[in-house]
Amino acid sequence: MDFAFTPDEEALRAKVQAFISEQFTPEVLADLQRHKLGRGFGPRAAQVLEEIRARGWVAYSWPREYGGQGGKRTTQFVIEEEFFRAAQIVVGGGGTGAPAILASGTEEQKAYYVPRVIRREIVFCMGYSEPQCGSDLAGVRCRATRMGERYRISGQKIYTTNAQVSTHIFLLVRTDPESRRHKGLSVLLVPMDTPGITVRPLLTIQNEPGPPANATYAEERTNEVFFDDAEVAASCLLGAEGDGWAVSQRGLNLDRVGAFRHLISVQRDEDMVNWLKSGDARAARLRDDPVVRDKVAESWIEAQVCRLLTMRSISIEQRGGDFVYEGSAEKVFAPEHGMRSSELFGQLLGPFGQLLHGSPDNVEGGVFSHSQLGAFQSTVNHGSVQVMRDQIARKGLDLPRAPRPGARPATARGA
Numbered sequence: 001m002d003f004a005f006t007p008d009e010e011a012l013r014a015k016v017q018a019f020i021s022e023q024f025t026p027e028v029l030a031d032l033q034r035h036k037l038g039r040g041f042g043p044r045a046a047q048v049l050e051e052i053r054a055r056g057w058v059a060y061s062w063p064r065e066y067g068g069q070g071g072k073r074t075t076q077f078v079i080e081e082e083f084f085r086a087a088q089i090v091v092g093g094g095g096t097g098a099p100a101i102l103a104s105g106t107e108e109q110k111a112y113y114v115p116r117v118i119r120r121e122i123v124f125c126m127g128y129s130e131p132q133c134g135s136d137l138a139g140v141r142c143r144a145t146r147m148g149e150r151y152r153i154s155g156q157k158i159y160t161t162n163a164q165v166s167t168h169i170f171l172l173v174r175t176d177p178e179s180r181r182h183k184g185l186s187v188l189l190v191p192m193d194t195p196g197i198t199v200r201p202l203l204t205i206q207n208e209p210g211p212p213a214n215a216t217y218a219e220e221r222t223n224e225v226f227f228d229d230a231e232v233a234a235s236c237l238l239g240a241e242g243d244g245w246a247v248s249q250r251g252l253n254l255d256r257v258g259a260f261r262h263l264i265s266v267q268r269d270e271d272m273v274n275w276l277k278s279g280d281a282r283a284a285r286l287r288d289d290p291v292v293r294d295k296v297a298e299s300w301i302e303a304q305v306c307r308l309l310t311m312r313s314i315s316i317e318q319r320g321g322d323f324v325y326e327g328s329a330e331k332v333f334a335p336e337h338g339m340r341s342s343e344l345f346g347q348l349l350g351p352f353g354q355l356l357h358g359s360p361d362n363v364e365g366g367v368f369s370h371s372q373l374g375a376f377q378s379t380v381n382h383g384s385v386q387v388m389r390d391q392i393a394r395k396g397l398d399l400p401r402a403p404r405p406g407a408r409p410a411t412a413r414g415a
């Protein structure tokens, strides 16, 4: 098996790298940072993003009829990797809502939403979690009642990242009030300017002081979203009514696929190696220490495993296959690697490594200390590692479903 990219893909990588070093000036990076802090893109960033789109580097693997380039998923991975590494920009992988629409939408929905997502005229936030159900997503209570050609929505979502800058929400709701658990759920694509929707901020640990520009765990805020009899057209339904569990799980799996998924967790390894090679006197002292060298090398090996797991998911997506447990395996290993490496780097750097962004003696703008603060959330959001492990056990290893807490343990016959 050959894991190498083709010469054409490597040539494309070089082109993207050249573009980045030319266009990503400190001003553009500052504008891009605004978005990461939940304040939308500044004008210079918007211009560069438009340039990236005009070159066909956004949605490279999405079908041409919906505004993509019809290219290979693995080629898109090369582009994704470079833009995410440079400024945490996602150029058409997961996280946009569009892969789920391509997988489950009608022709009209694909033709309407996907090109607009590519042009960033439509930006989705993800409305899955609720105060009483995060891991246990089948307990969704937010309700949508069919009223002729409309749905009336009432309920609440929580941790809805970027709701304050999104035009639409990808909303998992209960459409059958009599239903339980996975049945009777549906997905609605809801415009955020619908009357009856209120967004309230939930600040994260990264709020004060804000993280440096190259931080991967950088969400300053997420949100609560309230629906008070918000009404939308029935045509907002994605997939069939009542099929929301399958539609949303497919969407979640596709959303997890992309270079961003492993880079969130391994970019610090790259930063650490680059910093150790730098002229910083503190780095010079550390890089000659055999223990430091061993630890960094070990971490680097894990980082490569994270990348290979992501590439396996990319390869499954490219072949049009269904994920069984592979996305979950990646979602366990990479975030836990991020936790281990950020803790390790914190220990290696000592007290200077604890200083946050803005402190004069910090290391690399405080990126390692912010990483230590933020790494944990990645083991929870987008499906927690404990729940992912359970999915691997059930779907990957075919083990029986774990008994629900409080259920009586099975006893031997006759006991």
Ligand SMILES: Cc1cc2nc3c(=O)[nH]c(=O)nc-3n(C[C@H](O)[C@H](O)[C@H](O)COP(=O)(O)OP(=O)(O)OC[C@H]3O[C@@H](n4cnc5c(N)ncnc54)[C@H](O)[C@@H]3O)c2cc1C
Binding pocket: 125, 126, 127, 128, 129, 131, 132, 133, 134, 135, 136, 158, 159, 160, 161, 162, 204, 219, 222, 377, 380, 381, 382, 383, 384, 385, 386, 387, 390
């Ligand atoms: C920064 C951030 C951004 C987020 N962005 C979004 C977003 O944009 N949209 C969205 O919909 N959601 C988002 N989330 C929510 C995220 O998906 C949930 O936090 C996650 O699903 C866990 O749900 P919970 O917080 O309710 O925790 P709980 O479900 O209460 O879980 C608490 C702990 O118990 C463990 N646990 C729960 N059930 C089991 C079980 N059966 N077996 C073993 N362990 C179990 C969990 O692993 C976890 O460690 C975000 C969360 C964070 C932190």
